[in-house]
Amino acid sequence: MRRLPIFFVLDVSESMAGEPLMRLHKAMESIVEQLRQDPNALETVYISVIAFAGRAGMVVPLVELMSFYPPRLPLGGGTALGEALDELMVRIEVDVKKTTPNQRGDWEPIVYLLTDGRPTDRTADAIRRWRKTFSSRAHLIAVTLGKGADTRILKQLTDDVLMLEEEGGEELARFAQWVTASVAAQSQALDAGRAAPGISLAKAGDAGITLVKPGDESTPQDDQVVVLTGRCSRNRKPYLLKYQALAMPDVLGNFGGTSPTGIYGLEGCYGLEEDYFDWTAQRTAPATPVSTDQLEGVAPCPHCGAATTFALGGCDHLMCCDGPGEQTCPWCDAAVNFGPGSNDAFDVGRGLG
Ligand SMILES: [Zn+2]
Ligand SMILES: [Zn+2]
Secondary structure: OOOEEEEEEEEOEHHHOOHHHHHHHHHHHHHHHHHOOOHHHHHHEEEEEEEEOOOEEEEEEEEEHHHOOOOOOOOEOOOOHHHHHHHHHHHHHHHOOOOEOOEOOOOOOEEEEEEOOOOOOOOHHHHHHHHHHHOOOOEEEEEEEOOOOOHHHHHHHOOOEEEEOOOOOHHHHHHHHHHHHHHHHHHHHHHOOOOOOOOOHHHHHHOOOEEOOOOOOOOOOOOOEEEEEEEOOOOOOEEEEEEEEEEOOOOOOOOOOOOEEEEEEEEEEEEOOHHHOOOOOOOOOOOOOEEHHHEEOOOOOOOOOOOEEEEEOOOOOEEEEOOOEEEEOOOOOOEEEEOOOOOOOOEEOOOOO
16 A cells, blocks of 8 residues: 655744644644545555754654544744754655655655744755755645744745635634645545646635745744743743734724734743753844833733742742742742832843744
8 A cells, every 4th residue: 555645844833832733733633533534545644743843853753544643732942944844854765665666655745834933943955955855756835824934935945835824723724624625635546546636726725725926925024922931930840921012003093003012912821841941942142132011911820820920030030929928949949039029120031933
């Protein structure tokens, strides 16, 4: 049986924290659930998941559809697209069987690369290598999530770039349906020995997904998200505070414009696992600091429920705090004495997004 390998290369950078990551997980679930209803797909489709934030790595090795379960997606700081492509090329080299005089190899793999940001690592070498050696052996479809993605870089990588712009996740759901339908059609044709139709992006257009045409490349919006990490003072587990840029109201007083106010409103505070630090790039340069003056809203600790996640230990790391008194900093173990509260602004390091 010749296999049809599908690789999902998923951006799990900090800006995906919360809703976007949940939606991505749901989209994976719905693709798998629906493909499993298809006997042809069950026989031919194999799935692998590669994730990337500041680091890239394989999360699920290439397995048959029946044994595939959408994994818990990690989260990290940074968007190492170059490293993700390197990892993808290694996986294709190692996991996809080539046709030789003695064996019929796998079908041409399909790669869905989903990203919401701009690369934070060097991508030029990886893109060149992909175009030269891999673009004829695999079909890569790049998909942008939201307005912060860099379509120009993706266009260097592949002609097939789709844009999911809308908030709320309906587009991602439509995208999942399109993936399911096109993979099912491909596996049916291959199974019947017909010429495979290939993955047609025209159909994605019919499904209401925007195709980025040459010249459509848009400049990504800057600095939409500020993310800060802290640790729970009780169980030491990390958490992530996510703030979204607030737009200036337009002349009619409506919000939703694009000119930034330089103020960020709290979107949420999410519990992290310790592997967050494994998926985060070591910072080579200090991140642009943002003052607490620019941040609006505090959140309770997702781990212990303490009133604020915005207390500062002596080592300048954030920790949760439930009121005045002496506590131990979960980062450095030093004693910190919290007074009745001061509103002095201080600078905090911000994530890479
Ligand atoms: Zn806590
Ligand atoms: Zn400390």
